[in-house]
Amino acid sequence: MQIVIISGMSGAGKSYALQTLEDTGYYCIDNLPSQLIEALIQTPQITHLERLAIGIDIRGGKSSLQEIPMTIARIRQQYPKTHLIYLYAQRAIIQKRYNETRRSHPLIHEEKELAKAIELEENLLGFLAEQADWRVDTSQTNVYELGLLLRTRLGEAHLRNFSLMFQSFGYKHEAPSDSDFVFDVRCLPNPYWIPELRPLTGRDPAIITWLQQHPRVHELYTGIQDFLELWMADPESCQRTYLTVSIGCTGGRHRSVYIAEALYQHFRQKLGECVLLRHRELNYLS
Template sequence: MSAAEASPLEVVLITGMSGSGKSVALHALEDAGYYCVDNLPPELLQPFVALQQAHHTQRVAIAMDVRSAASLPMVPEQLAALRAQGVAIKPVFLDATTDTLVRRYSETRRKHPLSRRDDADIQHALIEAIELERELLAELREQAHAIDTSLMRSAQLQGYVKALIAAPASHLTLVFESFAFKRGIPVDADYVFDVRMLPNPHYEDALRPLTGRDPAVAEFLRRAPEVLQMERQIEAFLSAWLGALAQDHRSYVTVAIGCTGGQHRSVYLVEQLAQAFSPHWLTLTRHRELDKA
């Protein structure tokens, strides 16, 4: 048996909100060696996959969006059928806040695919179109790993997508994400933990310019009993439920840890939790406020 025949076809399905960065993600996958197709009609998904299998293609990335709204409901059933055939499916859903999407459309002066052309109130029509799109894509989002691109630069999104698809499809991957509450809760979070009540290194002059990855900040937080208590309680909660999540065929679980500025406490706890779970689970870390710098 050849290597091509021995390795199952891997399909990364990119869906998400219009304006959330699907083209950027697809370019990242193309750079990573995937054969990429944009705006594939859902009716052609299974025939296209069969064709790639016949050609012994190993890695394919497909983007679908709301322009195929009428046939999107068939996609979950198609994905289940492909998995039953041994195809490794990695669904990724790109999302962003409504305010972010409105701003992006305003900056580019593009028209949302669901906007009515005869609506005089362009801003109102755009918001309505975005909310309708959320409803139409809700089932696909539920079955995919969601990525909040609201505060991401293109290069940051490309790197994050490459890190995600590098994880084996048959394993559950834990994504630990730090963030600042003052900039909003990440829309891609499965679980959110608020650690703003913990001692804050920001009020120590020597620690203020540092981050939770710096030894001095880590030592400051390590000495606080309530920080260790919080860490152990989050770890216990996740340990109790990760097995059930894996059995439910979840590919990714995003755990968001938030503090006021997203620089110290949340960063420290993300690093500690990722280290604690890495011996038994695939883990990724993301520091929203630090990574965008």
């Protein structure tokens, strides 16, 4: 049985994540106290399932949170394909979402101010975020992008027990905080300042040709590739199911896209379909 445990901050998209998994064939249970997880997976109605997704969060009670890591460790002894996914977003984004929906935060009875309730929850769940196999920052991700990201990465990870994603982004839209490695390529020549190239992206032949004419671009790409080759000589040795390498430039449309594409093509040939590509500012995932 494949088990996905979804946790994280209220307002970060956990409910939609479970809906997405349900649509892809998972049997989903939300708001389950951690003390009941092991009993649940032993029931005859559950043991025959191929896919199970469980939502756990602050609503199950603060006292139950500390038990989650040990509970997951015991479950993995019987079901090795058990993944903990943690969803979160910037506090200001969470507060905006609550203000728009006018729903009550689960901890509002302890902290009368919404901002303080969000901060308290983030602090209480901090240790769980560190334990997660995959941390997903939904600050710049809408529900449709989140759904596609979950379906794609979970599918590859379950099939091959490893998922490597190269992601381009723009620093002016804030750097993603859910990355394992972040490389800043703003030091490279910028095609943005060439009027005829500005409307294009790093996936267009004209941008590719222009960047390839600059030795510094090749040198930086080679340096990043060599570093990753050394660190990931054996994907199993990194002991991570989900690995995200983010490449950032100013706007996230030219230089970072080109470098991410080149790295994706190289490692895709080497590691196969477990390698994925995302251009955050272009709303592209492959």
